[in-house]
Amino acid sequence: MKDLLQVKGLRTYFFTDSGVVKAVDGISYTVKRGETFGLVGESGCGKSVSALSILRLIPSPPGKIVSGEILFEGKDLLKISEEEIRDIRGNQIAMVFQEPMTSLNPVLTIGVQIGEVLELHRGYDRKEARSEVIKLLRMVGIPDPERRIDDYPHQFSGGMRQRVMIAMALSCNPKLLIADEPTTAVDVTIQAQLLEIIKELTSTSETSVILITHNLGVVARHVNRMAVMYAGRIVEMGPSIKIYAHPKHPYTMGLLASVPRLDQPRRERLLPIEGQPPDLSQLPDGCSFSPRCSYRMERCLKDPPELREVEEEHFIACWAEGIKVEKPR
């Protein structure tokens, strides 16, 4: 598998009145063709911002991509013109957002909205777009698409709207789909369906997916490789099966220990990670996780750790060597 997307040293800062918020602070990862890459972390750790940076959708001001490279098929997306990136958006890289209730324009029928993408990038006329949209709606499992195509967004449920968003995102057969917490706002049963749809449709077309989520269960099931983010940095990266089974970074361990699991006795207590996520405008000098870490050492307070390979394809950013304990504390 060749690399489709390479993110190198990406830094996206927000310059606010109360200081510089380092939402994404030097992250690097690659997404291979056809694979599903997971970006995991708690709210506000920079995972959405890093995804929006790929499409240059960071609201500016106050946001700014300070440095880094985003190579998409070898082309640096941060260097191309506004027109060129517009041509890539929705066409080669598409996005599904978190909130299906607000990601559709309430005054346009869904047919018009999906058709817009096809008219924009494929040069379809209204009629061609319409028949294509019906096909797409059927693909994402919307019943009776010939009738529903003329409905307005408020006539759809949240899950159905998210299907519409998926149809819209996949309408031009993108090479990369960025799904920003696509299932957070819908019911659990619908979540599974949506993820199956994404999986099915992207696997047939060899589309790579960046799946942003804070749901570790989702990751375990749907993701080939993943990166765990904390305070704007990647703290652990590798094949998701390895990370799920043997997390190496204290933060990932904490995350996994705080999730209820069906395969363990029910009396087992969940272990929360103590403390609060840090203020991104006032990060500590050393490792950002150090204030909450139970393996903290002297060195952690001074030097920020870089990502290093601890096993094949498995990276962590931590000074601690050979932590073996599955559950901290």
Next chain:
Amino acid sequence: MKKGGKKRGPIWEVFRRLSKRITALIGLGIVLFFLILALFAPLLAPHDPYEHDLAHKLAPPSWEYPLGRDELGRCILSRIIYGARISLVIGLIVISIGIFIGVPIGVISAYYGGRVDFIVQRFVDTMLAFPGILLALLLIAMLGVGLHNVMIAVGISTVPIYARLSRSSVLSIKARQFVEAAKAIGASDVKIILQHLIPNSLSPIIVQSTLHMATAILWAAGLGFLGLGVSPPTAEWGAMLNGGRLYIRVASHVATFPGLMIFVTVLGFNLLGDGLRDALDPRLKT
């Protein structure tokens, strides 16, 4: 919401909500009545509105002349009916000027933000600092007396209101996710503005323009009353009111009926505007 399986657009939905309020319906009725008067004036008017008959000047209402005759013996009813046309044209043109200049200014100001927004809004602030009617008078003083200039003047004085209004509604819509989604599919700024921002910010503008219709008619009548509007023979409500002013003690009907007509029409547009504001309230949307 709808179970019959029939397709009904958002306009029908607004009408359905509007029809639940009696005052809004009354307003709508008055406005429709006014529109019919204006559109079918030649068919409805019993007499030629410009036909003089000095022998019967200031004649009180009779069967033949239901609202009586004015100071030159003209049929007041016919003049009121024809006056509706002038008022309608004034209202529509004033609002069009306000919307076509004000809305793009507001939308661009809100969408691009930053320095553009700052400069545009200080300009709007300056215009808003003048009382509207004073601004209109100032413009008439510059442009000269006459119906066209009245419309331009009143129209321009409403521009800052539309600019401010559309700016504030675009600011709230801009932050919604579908705008970001539109950017993510590669839509251009022009497309986002025309297809996503303007259609979604229309409700307050529709409400405002209905209310402005009333204001425009009132102002035009006021300027007509002051003799700054239409030239004399034209049947215009404000000018008619002014004409009847001198005879208010001897022949009160000459001034009363045009005044009543202004009052009722303005009331109608205001009731309709209030009703629309409730019917288009986004918080009521399902």
